Amino acid sequence: MSLVSDLMDQPGVVAAGDFAYRGDQYYHHKGGLSAADTRLISSLCRSNAAAVRMEGDMLAMFSRVCQPSAGGCGFEPVKGWVMHGKSRSVCVISNVYCVVDNERGSLGNVLGMMRERLADAPDFLN
Amino acid sequence: MLKQLLDLKGVQAVAHFREESGEPWQVHGELSDTDARRLTRLALDFKRMTQGHADQLALFVNQPGWTPANGWIVHGDRRTVCGMSSMVAVVDNAEANLTEVMKALAQESFFT
Amino acid sequence: MSDLKTLSSMPGTVAAFQFDEEGRFEDAVITDDVVIDRDTLDLLGHLCVANMAIGAMQARGWEGMSDVKGFYPVQGFTFVGLDWSAVSRGHQGVVLSNDKADFDAAYKALAG
Numbered sequence: 208m209s210l211v212s213d214l215m216d217q218p219g220v221v222a223a224g225d226f227a228y229r230g231d232q233y234y235h236h237k238g239g240l241s242a243a244d245t246r247l248i249s250s251l252c253r254s255n256a257a258a259v260r261m262e263g264d265m266l267a268m269f270s271r272v273c274q275p276s277a278g279g280c281g282f283e284p285v286k287g288w289v290m291h292g293k294s295r296s297v298c299v300i301s302n303v304y305c306v307v308d309n310e311r312g313s314l315g316n317v318l319g320m321m322r323e324r325l326a327d328a329p330d331f332l333n
Numbered sequence: 334m335l336k337q338l339l340d341l342k343g344v345q346a347v348a349h350f351r352e353e354s355g356e357p358w359q360v361h362g363e364l365s366d367t368d369a370r371r372l373t374r375l376a377l378d379f380k381r382m383t384q385g386h387a388d389q390l391a392l393f394v395n396q397p398g399w400t401p402a403n404g405w406i407v408h409g410d411r412r413t414v415c416g417m418s419s420m421v422a423v424v425d426n427a428e429a430n431l432t433e434v435m436k437a438l439a440q441e442s443f444f445t
Numbered sequence: 446m447s448d449l450k451t452l453s454s455m456p457g458t459v460a461a462f463q464f465d466e467e468g469r470f471e472d473a474v475i476t477d478d479v480v481i482d483r484d485t486l487d488l489l490g491h492l493c494v495a496n497m498a499i500g501a502m503q504a505r506g507w508e509g510m511s512d513v514k515g516f517y518p519v520q521g522f523t524f525v526g527l528d529w530s531a532v533s534r535g536h537q538g539v540v541l542s543n544d545k546a547d548f549d550a551a552y553k554a555l556a557g
Contacts, residue, residue, distance in 0.1 A: 247392050254385020258499065261378030268371050269506030332381060333353050368511050375503055382499070386492050387526055394485045398528035403543070406523035407500035408534065408552060411515030417525070423513075431548040435525070 210324045211235040214305050217320070219312020221295065223305040226253045238306065252297065252304040259288045260332060284330065287321070289314065302331035336361045338422060338437050343429025345412070347422045348373050349441075362423070376414070376421035379405055383416075404438070406431060418442030447537060447557040449474040455554060457545025459529075463537050464490030471536075480529070481540055489524075489540065493533035496522040521555070523548060 214223040215237045222238025226249035236245050263285035266273040273280035287300035296314060298305045300321035307317055338347045339361055346362030348369060355377035360369040380402075387402035404417035408426075415422045415431065417438035424434055452461035453474040460481045462473035468491030475481055497519055504516035521534035530541045532548060534555035541551060 243392075247389075250385070250388045250392055254382065254389055257378070257381035257385045261375070261382055261499070262502075264374055264378055265503060265506050268374065269510050364513065365511075368513055371507065371511070375507075379499075379503075383496070383524060386496070387524070390485075390488055390492060390526075393488055394482075396480075396485065398480070399526035402524065402526055404525035405496070406521075406525070406532075406548065407496075407503070407516070407519055408521035408523070409500075409504055409516030410518055410520065412513075414516070426515075431523075431552060432546065432550070435548055 209235060210303060210321070211237055213320065213324075214303075214317060217312065217317055219308040219310070220317065221306040221308055222248070223303070224249060225303045226250070227302065240306075248297070248304065248306070252299045253302075255288060255290070256285075256299055256302075257332060260285045286325070287318075289318070301325040301328040335359050335420070335441055338434070338441065341429070341433055341437060343425040343427070344434060345423045345425055346372070347420065347438075348376070350374075350377055350419050350421065352377070352419050358419075364423070372414075372421060372423065376416050377419075379407070380416055380419075404435060406435070446535075447555055449537075452537070452539050452551075452554055455539065455541075455551060456547070457542045458539050458551070459542060460486060460540040461537070462486040462490065462540070464494065465536065466494070467491070468494035486540070489531045489538065490533075492524060493522050493531060493538055496524065497533070521552060523552070 211223045214220050222240050224236035225234055263283040267283035290297045294309055296307050305317050335347055335349055338344050346364045348360040349358045350373035351358055355374040357369050357373045383405045384402045387400040391400040407414045411426055413424050413426055415434050420438045420442050422434055449461040453476050459477040460473055460475045463471045470487035473486050501519040504519050508514050508517050523532045528543055530543055530546050532539050532551040537555055539551050
């Protein structure tokens with residue numbers, strides 16, 4: 208079973224998919240989003256991933272305690288992010304995203320599955 | 334020649350970096366090794382992020398002409414950083430002409 | 446603050462606009478409503494505010510670590526798209542056609 212299918216089997220997961228290149232291409236998508244919305248969410252996820260990656264790089268470069276020479280804080284390279292909305296949240300790990308209903312879903316379970324299955328994924332921004 | 338950009342008024346440093354890692358490929362001007370690495374890493378990060386914002390803007394407004402993003406400029410208090418393709422320049426606000434710098438970076442990236 | 450009408454009269458300018466501290470559209474003079482509308486300007490305002498904040502974060506972090514100063518506070522952000530560019534400073538911006546864009550003149554005019 209693919210990770211995207213497994214995520215969709217989790218309670219409260221509304222949509223899941225992946226993104227490639229600049230987010231305008233994807234290999235897998237499941238859920239009730241239109242083709243236009245799927246393209247938009249994969250593009251948005253890719254864009255936010257690039258921004259969060261930069262913030263991780265900045266912590267490694269500019270924070271005295273997070274520099275690799277000081278032992279690092281483990282933020283760099285960033286692997287993902289979560290946007291907590293009022294009733295739904297978006298989780299991204301590597302190049303996979305998942306939209307979760309806050310009431311019905313468990314972010315812990317979803318993120319746990321994504322982190323475990325994508326632990327060795329190559330750098331998704333290259 | 335990237336180095337010739339230093340001949341433009343107000344250009345203090347220029348760098349060409351590797352697209353995949355942000356590592357400096359060529360650096361000219363008065364920057365320490367550490368600062369050069371920081372500058373090119375941030376330039377790659379900013380480029381990717383701006384590209385992402387451009388892609389989203391194009392989808393939101395459904396209008397051509399915004400993406401792919403060509404470059405970005407962060408206007409600082411006394412210094413400004415200009416990015417175009419895999420090139421980045423640091424300029425002095427009081428002396429540099431941004432249009433001239435952006436054109437030179439575009440030309441350099443076209444021939445590199 | 447600069448006068449939006451004056452800003453919009455610069456060569457290659459299709460709009461001059463004003464936004465609040467979060468990037469929300471406040472006012473604009475649009476000289477070519479075929480290429481730009483209020484919704485796009487609202488998004489561009491948000492894009493400029495987001496990037497200025499990120500640029501400020503970079504400048505702040507940079508100046509804490511490097512001897513090269515002069516970036517903070519970040520005063521503006523320019524987004525160079527494929528055909529169009531948005532130059533912003535403070536809470537105002539202009540949208541320019543790239544083939545006629547004078548980034549320097551636009552940024553200076555935005556100083557008011």
